[in-house]
Amino acid sequence: MGQTSSIAASLCIALAIMQNCPSVVAYTWxxxxxxxxxxxxxxxxxxxxxxxxxxxxxxxxxxxxxxxxxxxxxxxxxxxxxxxxxxxxxxxxxxxxxxxxxxxxxxxxxxxxxxxxxxxxxxxxxxxxxxxxxxxxxxxxxxxxxxxxxxxxxxxxxxxxxxxxxxxxxxxxxxxxxxxxxxxxxxxxxxxxxxxxxxxxxxxxxxxxxxxxxxxxxxxxxxxxxxxxxxxxxxxxxxxxxxxxxxxxxxxxxxxxxxxxxxxxxxxxxxxxxxxxxxxxxxxxxxxxxxxxxxxxxxxNTVPANVKLTEVIQPIPVKPNNLFIAVNRNGTMTISGEVRIIEDGTTSADREVTIHLKSRTGEPISIDPVVATTHEELQVHGYYKNIPSFSSYLFSTKAVSTNTGISSFDIEIKDGDNVTMHQNNGQGYPLQDALLVQKEGTCTRQAFIGRDSNNTLEVTAAVRDDMAFESVQLWVPKPVNMIGSLSSRFEPTAVEMTKTESLNGTGYSLYTGSFWFMINSVGPMKTFDLVADGPNGMVQNNFTKWADVPICKST
Missing domain, CATH: 1.10.520.10 (Peroxidase; domain 1)
Structure with a gap:
């Protein structure tokens, strides 16, 4: 992944009781x-x-x-x-x-x-x-x-x-x-x-x-x-x-x-x-x-024989989060997100984090540097010893043309004279621009009826026209109450989305879909996926949390 040796070493020291520190290096996001x-x-x-x-x-x-x-x-x-x-x-x-x-x-x-x-x-x-x-x-x-x-x-x-x-x-x-x-x-x-x-x-x-x-x-x-x-x-x-x-x-x-x-x-x-x-x-x-x-x-780790557990989960030194791409009507794309970086004790006061975007065809995009910024409220800590601290860096740019598109990005971290390019094990941090959640037009609402909650999701997706998808679906892992338990099970449910508008000059069209369910509680963590299929293959935009999109305005 291209971590500095100081990050890898401090990670192993901070969590010395945990094993398999080398597995952190092999992680690919x-x-x-x-x-x-x-x-x-x-x-x-x-x-x-x-x-x-x-x-x-x-x-x-x-x-x-x-x-x-x-x-x-x-x-x-x-x-x-x-x-x-x-x-x-x-x-x-x-x-x-x-x-x-x-x-x-x-x-x-x-x-x-x-x-x-x-x-x-x-x-x-x-x-x-x-x-x-x-x-x-x-x-x-x-x-x-x-x-x-x-x-x-x-x-x-x-x-x-x-x-x-x-x-x-x-x-x-x-x-x-x-x-x-x-x-x-x-x-x-x-x-x-x-x-x-x-x-x-x-x-x-x-x-x-x-x-x-x-x-x-x-x-x-x-x-x-x-x-x-x-x-x-x-x-x-x-x-x-x-x-x-x-x-x-x-x-x-x-x-x-x-x-x-x-x-x-x-x-x-x-x-x-x-x-x-x-x-x-x-x-x-x-x-x-x-x-x-x-x-x-x-x-x-005592589990049924048919269950295979993951490797030991280590803290990820550099991790993207909350990434969204929005298609604008003027033919540009707004690309925004966060980069969470582990604090290893070597952070300089003037640390610089820069996002290097790559086009749909994998070439570097020639625009002004996309600088990610942080402040004190963007830090996260553990409650006790041996839990690492992290700082998140936010970025956003509207300078990418929809004709250029995007496929991935690299993350450059400069701490004083130490400059490191993180390239996700040489693959870049992937982004797909064929099937996008448009935050504008996407929202959730929750209303309570006694102990039951009515949960509603309205989604707008921007879909790239040249993919010629035959089906665009909204998938929701629907939480379902179970008799005799306060836990829930998830029932994957698909809703066909409807094309509502072509965004002239952008190469994209808008699709909308909605979903609602009742559950006898506030409910578990709610998420949704987008899935599109056609002659050029299947594309998925997975695991968007309801909490990461706006709350619907009252009508």
Whole structure:
């Protein structure tokens, strides 16, 4: 891609606990499997933030403030484990597949945690970001936030959502050691790994008397309405206190030394190897973190055998975003967008970012330099250590003729005397100018009828006449409510667009189409595609977010 060595080196240092840094160099934009997930993973706070991590910052925070004594971090972790816990690795079934959304009425899944977690994740669920991936990211963010970035879990995407409940099988506190050992073996973890995974999971949070009055007492406390009894004295810090207190025999963990001997599952599990691993975890904070990072990565990567996860998703050093081409009636094209650049500590105060456009035939376009600019409000940061920061640079030009067109661009970054040309692994950053979303004439609206929302999309497309398309379609991944779940599934739906006008002198015509749907919620992330087909082939303009086009004006 042509990165400077300083960017690549700092990236590996900043995320040293993650592996496969060389894979960053091999990345070619766009990659529909990882681009959105990379943004959700790393764009935590600031310009174009995705905000999923916000739910667990600080570690003790709770999005639903209507009940005290709860924390999203512990509940998101619990949601991921319970989703995974019914896996059968030998059979190749189950794992993190969002089946938990259908299983919240089971005795083994007591409490509000699961539905409320899924309800939070819905906003980040899309045709390119499965609910299962959000469940995994939720647990990952919990551990990273609660350890202030000391534990960084490599994240892979590509999990697939199921549309029905899975089998029973989440281990419960009243079960004996043999039952727990068999359950974890079914999930792919041996006895030692079971001990470690339970210790890691019980580093944050506690047991709620509102859900388990047989384990802990229900208290009358306005500041602890859930009657939470913490696993250790640092319930909102992902550390080895759960191990040190257990080994010191002064643990407050109700699953280790609670009044109900039947439900002392942690005591039985931690002693399953004679107490060897839990002692090692107590003796070294770093050993605890390293053990947890390895085990939790495996837990999050437990998926059905037919699911292939991506490579570890690394932060992309130079990444285009929000690109639009508009056809103007005077025969020019407005090309606009953003370039997100990682901050590696070497940025000069007078950094210059220039966009070099290439014509439809691949030749450099001779126009004044297209300069991209930034300011403080265009920065995005992480909430904790080891998450990189980025700055976005905006650009726009109207100087390109529709006869010239555009096929790609290169990005030149000048930091003092250091000049680097980024060419996307020699391919340029691609743009197609045959099928375009015209922001002017495209809009969305949302109206609420009780708990239902009516979502409407109106799209205007500019279509190049010389392509002689026989069909121009608007495709919408329509979110559909599912019985027994707060999650949704996506139902790809096509609408034929209608030619409404020829733009004389431009070589383009305008097509329009509209789509609407009802859903019982605000709904997940909404997107749309344009697809055109004809004798010269098929062209697609994919994954435009509804949020990136204007809101329809009131009529």
């Amino acid at each position: 766009p990659d529909p499997q990882i681009d959105l997930l990379e943004s959700i993973r790393f764009q935590q706070n600031g310009f174009r933030q995705y905000g999923l991590a916000f739910g667990v910052v600080p570690c003790h925070s709770m999005a639903n403030m209507q009940e005290t004594g709860r924390s999203d971090s512990a509940e998101w972790f619990r949601t991921a484990y319970h989703d995974m816990a019914t896996a059968d690795v030998q059979a190749g079934t189950g794992g993190i597949d969002s089946s938990i959304a259908f299983e919240t009425d089971r005795e083994e899944n007591k409490g509000k945690a699961f539905n409320e977690s899924i309800g939070f994740f819905v906003a980040f669920h899309s045709a390119r970001s499965s609910m299962a991936d959000m469940v995994a990211l939720g647990a990952l963010f919990s551990v990273e936030s609660c350890s202030n970035g000391e534990v960084m879990i490599p994240f892979r995407g590509g999990r697939q959502d199921v549309t029905e409940a899975g089998p029973l099988g989440v281990p419960q506190p009243q079960e004996g050691l043999d039952s727990h050992t068999a359950a974890f073996a079914r999930q792919g973890f041996n006895t030692t790994e079971m001990i470690g995974l339970v210790a890691c999971g019980h580093s944050i949070g506690g047991v709620h008397g509102s859900n388990f009055p047989e384990i802990v007492d229900v208290v009358d406390d306005i500041d602890n309405q859930a009657s939470r009894h913490d696993f250790d004295e640092t319930f909102d810090n992902f550390d080895n206190s759960v191990a040190t207190q257990f080994v010191a025999n002064n643990s407050q963990n109700p699953l280790a030394f609670g009044h109900n001997e039947t439900t002392r599952s942690d005591f039985r599990i931690f002693n399953a190897d004679g107490g060897d691993l839990i002692r090692k975890m107590a003796e070294s904070q770093q050993f605890f973190w390293d053990t947890c990072s390895t085990l939790l990565e495996r837990m999050l």
